[in-house]
Amino acid sequence: MKTLVLANQKGGVGKSAVATLLAHHLHRAGRRVLAVDLDHQGNLSSILQRSNRALSAPVTADALLTSARVDVPAGTFVLVPAADALLGLERQPAQHTPFARNLRAFLRAQAGRFDVCIVDTNPNPDIRVIAALASADFVLSPIQLNQEAIDGVRGLLHHPRVGVHKIRAVLNPALRLVGLLPTMVEATPFQKANFVEIIRHHQSLLIPIGERAGEFAFIPKRSAIAEAQAHGEILWEMKKTAARDAWTEVEPTMRRLSDIVFAKEDEHVA
Ligand SMILES: Nc1ncnc2c1ncn2[C@@H]1O[C@H](COP(=O)(O)OP(=O)(O)OP(=O)(O)O)[C@@H](O)[C@H]1O
Ligand SMILES: [Mg+2]
Incomplete structure (x- = not known):
């Protein structure tokens, strides 16, 4: 099982x-x-609960950190949902090492049961993010193309607690940064200029896509994506043409991310 953490x-x-x-x-x-x-x-x-595709585990995600042994049901799509208790974990510093150890043990125990674990995180750089990154194979960082986000790129790498360099040095040398994924991208001059700035300063962190050099994975800003999120719908199943068009734009990026996550395994199998 490959574990990918969304973090920013x-x-x-x-x-x-x-x-x-x-x-x-x-x-x-x-x-x-x-x-x-x-x-x-x-x-x-x-x-995911609204989508009716994922089976919700009877445990909540805080238990993956606080308990030494947690079971989730088998299935092709299983969700370990959030709970308010996640908020209290940072306030128990004496437990932080066991928290990270428990999550790692849980993920290891799922190795043969799932192909991929996708971890969504909170924006504050706390023990939840640290524990996730400490056990992950991959971290992917969605960013917006505004100046504040561009200034924040250094933090993704160099933050003293959750920066990729720190996590690699101290907790997880195998952590791989998939890269920066510009999201909610609009074809405005302002965003285009910021994209150029990101390419100039952080090209190696962007995710190359397609045949031509200089093309990078991104997610456009589309109201259909916001609607899918709001209603728990699946973008490519929505009736509107706009939703299917949005999926056509997004699919190459999803395929690319999938190829990155499963690259070695599939080569190995082949
Ligand atoms: N590509 C997109 N096009 C249009 N709207 C989007 C797109 N991506 C996300 N949104 C909308 O933008 C808002 C913020 O997105 P989202 O919740 O995914 O951000 P987040 O990084 O998870 O936020 P948080 O840090 O609060 O967890 C949501 O209302 C979402 O539906
Ligand atoms: Mg979120």
């Missing part, structure tokens, strides 16, 4: 939307998907 200390950048799209895409592609919602706001939980 900025709120509202599209973490939960990307987690949702990717979870549904991988499930449709025949992967056994475990979704874990570490954000007490529970956006991913309510969206």
